[in-house]
Amino acid sequence: MTKRAWWWCGGWLAAAGWAGAFxxxxxxxxxxxxxAWAAGGYLLAALVVATARRRGPxxxxxxxxxxxxxxxxxxxxxxxxxxxxxxxxxxxxxxxLHTGTPYLAxxxxxxxxxxxxxxxxxxxxxxxxxxxxxxxxxxxxxxxVFLLCVLRTVPAGRRLGAAALxxxxxxxxxxxxxxxxxxxxxxxxxxxxxxxxxxxxxxxxALAAACSLKWTAWPALxxxxxxxxxxxxxxxxxxxxxxxxxxxxxxxxxxxxxAPGPLVEQVFAFPTGRGRLATPAxxxxxxxxxxxxxxxxxxxxxxxxxxxxxxxGASLLTRPPRTASAAAHRLALGLSAAFLLxxxxxxGYLALPLVLVLLSSSSSASKGLPWAPPSSSPTTSRxxxxxxxxxxxxxxxxxxxxxxxxxxxxxxxxxxTTPLSPTR
Numbered sequence: 001m002t003k004r005a006w007w008w009c010g011g012w013l014a015a016a017g018w019a020g021a022f023x024x025x026x027x028x029x030x031x032x033x034x035x036a037w038a039a040g041g042y043l044l045a046a047l048v049v050a051t052a053r054r055r056g057p058x059x060x061x062x063x064x065x066x067x068x069x070x071x072x073x074x075x076x077x078x079x080x081x082x083x084x085x086x087x088x089x090x091x092x093x094x095x096x097l098h099t100g101t102p103y104l105a106x107x108x109x110x111x112x113x114x115x116x117x118x119x120x121x122x123x124x125x126x127x128x129x130x131x132x133x134x135x136x137x138x139x140x141x142x143x144x145v146f147l148l149c150v151l152r153t154v155p156a157g158r159r160l161g162a163a164a165l166x167x168x169x170x171x172x173x174x175x176x177x178x179x180x181x182x183x184x185x186x187x188x189x190x191x192x193x194x195x196x197x198x199x200x201x202x203x204x205x206a207l208a209a210a211c212s213l214k215w216t217a218w219p220a221l222x223x224x225x226x227x228x229x230x231x232x233x234x235x236x237x238x239x240x241x242x243x244x245x246x247x248x249x250x251x252x253x254x255x256x257x258x259a260p261g262p263l264v265e266q267v268f269a270f271p272t273g274r275g276r277l278a279t280p281a282x283x284x285x286x287x288x289x290x291x292x293x294x295x296x297x298x299x300x301x302x303x304x305x306x307x308x309x310x311x312x313g314a315s316l317l318t319r320p321p322r323t324a325s326a327a328a329h330r331l332a333l334g335l336s337a338a339f340l341l342x343x344x345x346x347x348g349y350l351a352l353p354l355v356l357v358l359l360s361s362s363s364s365a366s367k368g369l370p371w372a373p374p375s376s377s378p379t380t381s382r383x384x385x386x387x388x389x390x391x392x393x394x395x396x397x398x399x400x401x402x403x404x405x406x407x408x409x410x411x412x413x414x415x416x417t418t419p420l421s422p423t424r
Contacts, residue, residue, distance in 0.1 A: 041067010093124025204243025
């Protein structure tokens with residue numbers, strides 16, 4: 001077995017160990033079910049890599065995707081088993097369709113709260129329109145948005161790494177049990193790539209869609225603006241920001257004007273620990289530990305959060321990112337600081353910046369898997385080495401000629417014969 005195959009096999013075995021722990025330690029039924037099926041899929045994927053003589057990594061990704069994504073979805077979706085977020089999205093879609101607002105006017109329990117912006121309710125509309133059909137499950141539509149964004153931003157020759165990441169526990173678990181953060185990740189990735197391509201309108205539209213789902217996407221506004229300014233100039237940055245803010249306002253303001261109180265209470269006060277009901281987020285992160293000390297601790301956590309935001313903002317001004325990958329890392333840094341210092345954060349929030357970085361790494365480098373070393377083809381390596389060595393022949397190396405249509409050719413009399421170029 002080659003060194004590359006060993007890396008793939010070790011990665012799938014690590015994923016199997018991760019998934020296999022859920023049936024033993026998790027108290028949530030959907031997580032236990034996913035872990036049981038996914039662990040078997042990852043073990044089969046490792047076996048495929050170890051035994052296949054040709055195209056082992058590609059076959060292993062397919063096997064892992066079936067075991068960790070397709071089979072759990074076929075088990076969980078028809079039975080309606082999933083995290084509470086799935087029911088929240090589907091209820092908000094039904095409320096938006098029948099009342100014009102996705103928020104209950106007087107929620108009596110945490111399960112009746114909707115901590116998402118109005119755009120998220122659109123992913124719950126299929127349930128309201130299709131009734132009890134499995135195709136109406138909000139997880140499927142969250143996954144569809146994520147996968148579409150990945151396909152639109154990852155080059156065709158580098159999709160193996162993105163496919164492996166999708167089949168890995170980092171994406172497969174939330175895809176099967178909740179899916180709520182996946183469209184946000186995909187749209188942020190799409191906005192960063194379009195900004196790096198100097199397409200401010202497309203970047204602003206993708207960013208507006210992300211900002212209408214959850215307010216945790218709002219820090220991406222500064223990152224995308226900095227990337228556009230560095231790649232295409234200030235006017236492009238202003239154009240992209242205007243599109244993002246304007247389109248997001250069009251999506252959010254009608255609901256905000258119709259039900260301002262429930263929106264503020266459920267979307268902003270509740271997730272930050274200042275709502276009428278206590279948030280169930282209880283991970284021992286620094287911001288949560290400070291908030292538990294009392295009002296002064298809460299203000300201290302918010303102050304540290306603002307300082308972290310100012311530090312990231314200063315870095316965008318002094319050293320703006322110039323590529324989509326660099327911008328993704330900067331956004332992930334800011335989001336990680338925000339989630340760690342938030343008064344009501346939890347470990348699950350950190351999956352957003354983690355997947356953003358891994359997706360950027362797997363699609364921007366020539367790797368077969370995010371954890372595997374780059375593979376090199378002997379033929380490609382020889383060509384690269386030959387191209388990097390100076391020419392030892394008697395003739396200079398020909399350079400490509402760029403033809404400009406705006407510059408007229410000089411008036412020269414045509415020659416009867418054309419001498420051969422030394423390189424021909």
